[in-house]
Amino acid sequence: MSTLVLLTLTGLGLGALYFLIASGLALIFGLMDVLNFAHGAFLTVSAYAAWRTAETVGGTGGLALAVLVGTATGALLAIVVELVLIRRLYGRPREQILVTVGLSLAIPALVQAVWGADSRPFPVPDALSGTVSVLGAQVPVSRFVLIAVALAVLAAVTLFLSRTRYGLIVRAGVEDRAMVTALGIDVTRAFTLVFAIGGALAGLAGVLGGLYFGSLSPHQGTSLLVFAFVVVVIGGMGSIPGVALSALAVGLVQQYANYYVDGYGDFAVVVLLAAVVLARPAPRLAGGVA
Amino acid sequence: MSTNPEAGSGTDPGPSPVLSVRDLRVRIGQSSILQGVGFDVAPTGTTALLGRNGVGKTTTVRAVLGLLPEGGEVTGGTVRLDGADVTGHRTHTVVRRGVGYVPEDRGVFGSLTVAENLALAERGSGPHHYDLVHDLFPELKTRRGQRAGTLSGGQQQMVALARALLNDNRLVIVDEPTKGLAPRVVTEVAEVLRRAAERVPVLLVEQNLAVVRRLARDAVVLDAGRTVHTGDAAALLTDRELTTSLLGVGRHERPGQAGGQPGEQSGEQSGEQGQREHATKETTP
Numbered sequence: 001m002s003t004l005v006l007l008t009l010t011g012l013g014l015g016a017l018y019f020l021i022a023s024g025l026a027l028i029f030g031l032m033d034v035l036n037f038a039h040g041a042f043l044t045v046s047a048y049a050a051w052r053t054a055e056t057v058g059g060t061g062g063l064a065l066a067v068l069v070g071t072a073t074g075a076l077l078a079i080v081v082e083l084v085l086i087r088r089l090y091g092r093p094r095e096q097i098l099v100t101v102g103l104s105l106a107i108p109a110l111v112q113a114v115w116g117a118d119s120r121p122f123p124v125p126d127a128l129s130g131t132v133s134v135l136g137a138q139v140p141v142s143r144f145v146l147i148a149v150a151l152a153v154l155a156a157v158t159l160f161l162s163r164t165r166y167g168l169i170v171r172a173g174v175e176d177r178a179m180v181t182a183l184g185i186d187v188t189r190a191f192t193l194v195f196a197i198g199g200a201l202a203g204l205a206g207v208l209g210g211l212y213f214g215s216l217s218p219h220q221g222t223s224l225l226v227f228a229f230v231v232v233v234i235g236g237m238g239s240i241p242g243v244a245l246s247a248l249a250v251g252l253v254q255q256y257a258n259y260y261v262d263g264y265g266d267f268a269v270v271v272l273l274a275a276v277v278l279a280r281p282a283p284r285l286a287g288g289v290a
Numbered sequence: 291m292s293t294n295p296e297a298g299s300g301t302d303p304g305p306s307p308v309l310s311v312r313d314l315r316v317r318i319g320q321s322s323i324l325q326g327v328g329f330d331v332a333p334t335g336t337t338a339l340l341g342r343n344g345v346g347k348t349t350t351v352r353a354v355l356g357l358l359p360e361g362g363e364v365t366g367g368t369v370r371l372d373g374a375d376v377t378g379h380r381t382h383t384v385v386r387r388g389v390g391y392v393p394e395d396r397g398v399f400g401s402l403t404v405a406e407n408l409a410l411a412e413r414g415s416g417p418h419h420y421d422l423v424h425d426l427f428p429e430l431k432t433r434r435g436q437r438a439g440t441l442s443g444g445q446q447q448m449v450a451l452a453r454a455l456l457n458d459n460r461l462v463i464v465d466e467p468t469k470g471l472a473p474r475v476v477t478e479v480a481e482v483l484r485r486a487a488e489r490v491p492v493l494l495v496e497q498n499l500a501v502v503r504r505l506a507r508d509a510v511v512l513d514a515g516r517t518v519h520t521g522d523a524a525a526l527l528t529d530r531e532l533t534t535s536l537l538g539v540g541r542h543e544r545p546g547q548a549g550g551q552p553g554e555q556s557g558e559q560s561g562e563q564g565q566r567e568h569a570t571k572e573t574t575p
Contacts, residue, residue, distance in 0.1 A: 165409075172402055175400065
């Protein structure tokens with residue numbers, strides 16, 4: 001029983017991490033048809049920026065500052081990439097893929113050149129390094145932090161999409177981008193905003209990933225991105241609640257399979273993906289957000 | 291008949307046109323779709339853009355708005371809106387100059403509510419004529435919280451028209467508004483367009499000649515990507531020879547009957563498409 005509780009809460013924590021990465025991916029793809037392979041690189045750079053901050057300042061305050069720095073780094077990097085590179089390549093999927101894949105290779109290589117290939121311990125403040133006893137299981141506090149943050153992000157993104165004008169533009173743009181411009185709206189500003197939000201969430205995921213794993217490495221973002229893509233495919237492009245549920249499922253399946261089927265967690269995720277794709281009646285033509 | 295695409299609406303030398311298209315040329319991929327379209331839209335009333343299917347009516351409208359599909363580009367000519375050159379400008383900048391647009395497929399956002407569809411169309415600081423819109427379409431007020439995707443085809447057309455009439459526009463462009471609608475709804479849509487044209491000039495792409503007859507003062511006819519006729523709409527529609535040669539009506543029926551009743555399709559060129567539209571657009575999720 002206690003093992004199951006531990007596995008479940010760990011799986012939920014992992015799912016929370018996947019949700020943070022995948023929600024940005026889904027919004028970016030839903031609105032702009034851009035498959036952003038550089039998303040994991042945003043995460044990695046943010047994680048290192050957060051790590052430097054947390055190391056320098058130290059303690060819980062250091063972590064709070066690291067969250068801010070990591071999120072801002074992700075947002076800033078995403079804005080620069082959108083304005084400088086992606087903006088010139090809208091409607092040209094092949095070039096987009098080449099550019100974002102290029103970034104996903106170059107940025108981690110750069111990080112590796114600066115900070116080395118070995119993984120570094122992420123400083124977890126004492127307040128978050130302990131465990132909480134739940135139904136006999138000793139669950140690390142960081143799991144609860146991840147779950148709480150993911151829930152808060154889900155609520156914030158849902159409110160943004162349903163209550164703000166830009167949210168309205170994003171939802172409409174996911175459905176029919178050309179018609180949004182035909183109403184006199186400059187949709188490229190919504191593009192930049194969505195990229196910034198996606199980058200910020202990836203940055204946040206970078207910091208929380210440091211907490212979750214207790215370490216960080218140059219290729220952490222890229223390996224997490226693979227599962228985030230699986231989450232997006234299962235959850236539906238452009239659907240935030242779908243992505244949230246799918247992230248949950250992937251996180252749990254991965255944890256359960258890793259324990260009960262002897263380390264076959266990654267394989268189980270692929271099986272889940274195949275099952276969902278095969279069971280789905282037809283491609284979703286018009287996926288709505290929110 | 292005037293066959294010079296360089297010439298504007300030859301019949302009306304009066305006030306300067308709100309939209310002026312000259313020798314417009316458009317290529318989509320490797321095909322030249324427009325090879326010299328030219329016409330004026332008068333600052334009042336309705337100007338009908340006519341022609342058989344595939345002659346470039348929708349492409350003309352989309353080129354004016356900078357909304358050409360992937361691989362499409364304007365290769366020549368000019369588009370002036372109230373005298374200002376907007377050729378090749380980005381869509382939202384053209385629209386912000388005061389253009390309302392109702393596309394062929396209505397472009398209603400199905401996952402958004404009626405109220406959200408309208409809110410999205412609010413441009414700038416207003417004024418936004420909700421009073422007018424709710425007067426024209428009382429149903430939209432009662433259905434404001436309903437998802438637009440669950441509306442009937444006719445109701446969706448109301449949403450699309452309401453979005454175009456919400457703002458103070460210099461010009462409203464309406465592409466095939468009655469396509470795929472039931473005869474009774476066609477009459478309703480035509481009445482709304484008639485009332486709209488009292489406030490703002492309308493450029494109307496329409497296959498239903500009964501609707502054209504009722505609404506349009508000026509007519510522009512395209513054929514194979516060129517303007518082949520401009521002039522008075524009523525004169526065109528009563529001229530059997532012209533309607534036969536330009537619009538393809540009357541070969542299998544008397545031209546006088548072509549638009550005899552509202553809702554009737556205008557002859558051979560729209561029958562097939564009309565049926566397909568019925569099959570695809572009238573079915574709402």
